[in-house]
Amino acid sequence: MKSIHTAVRDQFSQHADYYAQSTVHAKGDTLDVILDFADTKGTEKTLDIATGTGFTAFALAPKVDSVVATDLTPEMVLKASELAQQQSLENVTFSVAAAESLPFCTGSFDLVTCRLAPHHFQNVPQFLCEVHRVLRKDGLFCIVDSVSPESDALITWQNRVEKLRDDSHVFGYPPSQWNTMITEAGFEIEKTAHTRNALMSFLWWVRPQKNSAEIVEEIREAFLELSPDDAKTYYTVEPGDEGDFFFSWPMYGVKARKTG
Numbered sequence: 001m002k003s004i005h006t007a008v009r010d011q012f013s014q015h016a017d018y019y020a021q022s023t024v025h026a027k028g029d030t031l032d033v034i035l036d037f038a039d040t041k042g043t044e045k046t047l048d049i050a051t052g053t054g055f056t057a058f059a060l061a062p063k064v065d066s067v068v069a070t071d072l073t074p075e076m077v078l079k080a081s082e083l084a085q086q087q088s089l090e091n092v093t094f095s096v097a098a099a100e101s102l103p104f105c106t107g108s109f110d111l112v113t114c115r116l117a118p119h120h121f122q123n124v125p126q127f128l129c130e131v132h133r134v135l136r137k138d139g140l141f142c143i144v145d146s147v148s149p150e151s152d153a154l155i156t157w158q159n160r161v162e163k164l165r166d167d168s169h170v171f172g173y174p175p176s177q178w179n180t181m182i183t184e185a186g187f188e189i190e191k192t193a194h195t196r197n198a199l200m201s202f203l204w205w206v207r208p209q210k211n212s213a214e215i216v217e218e219i220r221e222a223f224l225e226l227s228p229d230d231a232k233t234y235y236t237v238e239p240g241d242e243g244d245f246f247f248s249w250p251m252y253g254v255k256a257r258k259t260g
């Protein structure tokens with residue numbers, strides 16, 4: 001079986017151009033949550049982990065001293081660096097790095113951000129340990145990711161569906177588990193936020209050009225297995241054109257400080 005890092009690189013190396021143009025990822029509440037939590041003063045040495053094509057890093061760049069934007073997938077880093085050049089962002093530098101093993105000195109950042117990525121990480125406690133190490137004392141960690149609802153059945157359901165669609169998905173934890181892991185890594189949680197991503201067309205999200213018709217149908221069936229209440233409350237399922245429907249994933253944000 002291929003490793004998760006290989007699955008991530010296989011997945012994202014093909015999608016750098018597509019991702020750079022994705023309005024679902026470019027804007028929206030999850031970026032606003034990070035910017036609000038970061039509460040920047042203009043002096044922060046910042047690290048953005050799993051930067052993708054740089055949406056979070058570029059939104060922060062004018063508001064901080066500098067940003068180091070890192071990602072496991074070299075093609076994403078290359079695309080992000082081209083875009084930074086086009087946008088004349090001179091305080092952003094780039095590095096290919098795994099979230100679980102950061103090539104930076106202890107205590108070298110004031111602010112660390114990570115948006116829409118940890119559900120792909122093979123070892124979240126190790127990632128949190130690395131974030132804690134590279135932050136200075138009193139430094140700030142701001143994270144937003146997709147999460148599962150606080151229900152064993154829905155944790156299993158959501159992770160099965162995500163994994164069927166994309167084998168680089170590892171696990172979407174519920175908010176309570178994020179709070180525990182972040183606290184156990186040595187942070188003090190200052191603020192949290194519940195939000196959602198933009199409504200997505202099922203037929204767009206399921207990527208029929210990449211996934212087989214059988215997989216698409218298996219995922220569609222899984223949505224039909226949800227109770228009407230769960231479908232509406234947790235996934236905002238709405239009717240769409242024939243053969244399609246709209247839904248969104250729950251998202252959770254945490255603002256945490258390294259106090260020790």
Ligand SMILES: C[S@@+](CC[C@H](N)C(=O)[O-])C[C@H]1O[C@@H](n2cnc3c(N)ncnc32)[C@H](O)[C@@H]1O
Nearest residue numbers: 012050051052055056072073098099115117120
């Ligand atoms: C959804 S995209 C990026 C989202 C980006 N943070 C943003 O705000 O638009 C997820 C990214 O996570 C990266 N990634 C996945 N696993 C990783 C890991 N273990 N370490 C570093 N980057 C990883 C992928 O290469 C991909 O570029």
